[in-house]
Amino acid sequence: MTPDEFRRHGADVVEWIAHYLETVEEHPVASPLAPGDVRALLPAHPPQHPEPFEDVLADVDRIILPGVTHWQSPNWFAYFPANSSGPSILGELLSAGLGVQGMLWATSPACTELETHVLDWMVELLGPPDRFGSTGAGGGVIEDSASSATLVALLAGRQRAVDAGAELGALVAYASAHTHSSLEKAARIAGLGPDQVRTVAVDGEFALRPDALAAAVEEDRSAGRVPFFCCATVGTTSSLAVDPVAELAPVCAGAGVWLHVDGAMAGSAAVCPELRWVNDGLDRADSYAFNPHKWLFTNFDCTCFWVADRSALLAALSILPEYLRNEASESGAVIDYRDWQLPLGRRFRALKLWFVIRHYGAEGLAHHVRRHVALAEELVGWVRADERFVLAAPPRLGLVCLRHVDGDDATRALLDAVNASGEQYLTHTRLDGRLVIRVSIGQAHTEERHVRALWDHLTSLADGLP
Ligand code: PLP
Numbered sequence: 001m002t003p004d005e006f007r008r009h010g011a012d013v014v015e016w017i018a019h020y021l022e023t024v025e026e027h028p029v030a031s032p033l034a035p036g037d038v039r040a041l042l043p044a045h046p047p048q049h050p051e052p053f054e055d056v057l058a059d060v061d062r063i064i065l066p067g068v069t070h071w072q073s074p075n076w077f078a079y080f081p082a083n084s085s086g087p088s089i090l091g092e093l094l095s096a097g098l099g100v101q102g103m104l105w106a107t108s109p110a111c112t113e114l115e116t117h118v119l120d121w122m123v124e125l126l127g128p129p130d131r132f133g134s135t136g137a138g139g140g141v142i143e144d145s146a147s148s149a150t151l152v153a154l155l156a157g158r159q160r161a162v163d164a165g166a167e168l169g170a171l172v173a174y175a176s177a178h179t180h181s182s183l184e185k186a187a188r189i190a191g192l193g194p195d196q197v198r199t200v201a202v203d204g205e206f207a208l209r210p211d212a213l214a215a216a217v218e219e220d221r222s223a224g225r226v227p228f229f230c231c232a233t234v235g236t237t238s239s240l241a242v243d244p245v246a247e248l249a250p251v252c253a254g255a256g257v258w259l260h261v262d263g264a265m266a267g268s269a270a271v272c273p274e275l276r277w278v279n280d281g282l283d284r285a286d287s288y289a290f291n292p293h294k295w296l297f298t299n300f301d302c303t304c305f306w307v308a309d310r311s312a313l314l315a316a317l318s319i320l321p322e323y324l325r326n327e328a329s330e331s332g333a334v335i336d337y338r339d340w341q342l343p344l345g346r347r348f349r350a351l352k353l354w355f356v357i358r359h360y361g362a363e364g365l366a367h368h369v370r371r372h373v374a375l376a377e378e379l380v381g382w383v384r385a386d387e388r389f390v391l392a393a394p395p396r397l398g399l400v401c402l403r404h405v406d407g408d409d410a411t412r413a414l415l416d417a418v419n420a421s422g423e424q425y426l427t428h429t430r431l432d433g434r435l436v437i438r439v440s441i442g443q444a445h446t447e448e449r450h451v452r453a454l455w456d457h458l459t460s461l462a463d464g465l466p
Helices: 003-026 037-041 053-067 086-098 109-126 146-163 182-189 210-222 245-255 266-271 273-279 311-317 327-331 350-384 408-421 448-463
Strands: 139-143 171-176 197-200 226-233 258-262 287-290 303-307 389-391 399-404 427-431 434-440
Touching: 003 053, 037 053, 086 350, 109 139, 109 266, 109 303, 109 350, 139 146, 146 171, 146 182, 146 226, 146 258, 146 287, 146 303, 146 311, 171 182, 171 210, 182 197, 197 210, 210 226, 210 245, 226 245, 245 258, 266 273, 266 287, 266 350, 273 350, 350 389, 350 399, 350 448, 399 408, 408 427, 408 434, 408 448
Parallel strands: 171 197, 171 226, 226 258, 258 287
Antiparallel strands: 139 303, 287 303, 389 399, 399 434, 427 434
16 A cells, blocks of 8 residues: 555545544444354455455445444443543554554653653542652553453562462462452463452442451461452442452551552543542552543553552563563663563553543543533432332442342343344343343443433333333
């Protein structure tokens, strides 16, 4: 593709995206296709000869778009959001355009230094403790996902414990049943058996109980096992429950347990000063992660991950083969982010986050997050006023968990009918054994009229229940 062809097709693609985002609301939110429908439209064999770019783009409309579930629709209330935004998409494009692979500082200094700087900006913007900043013993990095952040934190904790003399087989990690499943996956990858991950009891609001953690840690220590890692969650996936980090921290510190805090969804709320309670206790955590790729208008993948002391992380993940040796690394004056993550190679992800922060500013970001929280509060008022529905968990930030009072069959019927309509998209969880509809409000373009339409839809369906 010549530069001129690139210019022309690039303009077509940007126009395509702009039109898509303008009209995304018109599509059924969840793709209605059946398994195999997309592949059935694709040629069985790759082309032998070049094809015009116009044909490729036409096939995006014909084959791809019907098989897309529209995460950028304002009628998106499923899972958690995975927002993009204009500045973020353009930052991503620029990252691809530069085609930089930033494994070492030396392989593109701007890739590393912008990342360090933006992560320090995030500390200032969101208010986690200064010790996560790059000027002390800690520092931040952009991981591809909160799952990777949990794994990397667990590996750092494992390293710290092993360096202190623990046997791998004696290590024990702690989490609640509401902790994201990525913790279990991380433990498997790290070579821990199922009996090395302890499920700690939760309270009535689904938050991990500090007394139960203390008891489990004590029991393990008395039995000669080595407690080494605890994953606390600020904003669980099912119900946005908040584990009491400030109370868990002393238990962990007293037993030499690495405390990782997973704020994947809720962490973005800290951009609003009045919601900074989500940071409570972080001053005593060993590591913290949250996802701008959920609620901070930065398209997937972008997880901000900080450690208070990077030495265990580097000890766990640094390996220096001859072919990567270079003067800058050896000087000790630079960060090589390959040592902070699983793969060697890495994309220039900081660009999109930088673009987003500069486009919206702290006030713009806070404005949108605040708007979503206010919309959720409005929905909570409507749910409370309708005796056919109950809140299934304390509503928090942008998440409202509700169910029909008649039980699971009625709740399931409402959920299925909404999703089959394509007008909105909702997902479910189970709390205290009961089926629950999660209404997650946080898509960048969701307005009051969309939430109102969802509620009207649910209540009119409830009118028709037997
Ligand atoms: N942690 C929590 C609390 C989550 O809600 C999620 C996803 O929803 C994750 C981790 C995993 O996020 P990621 O897709 O970035 O790995």
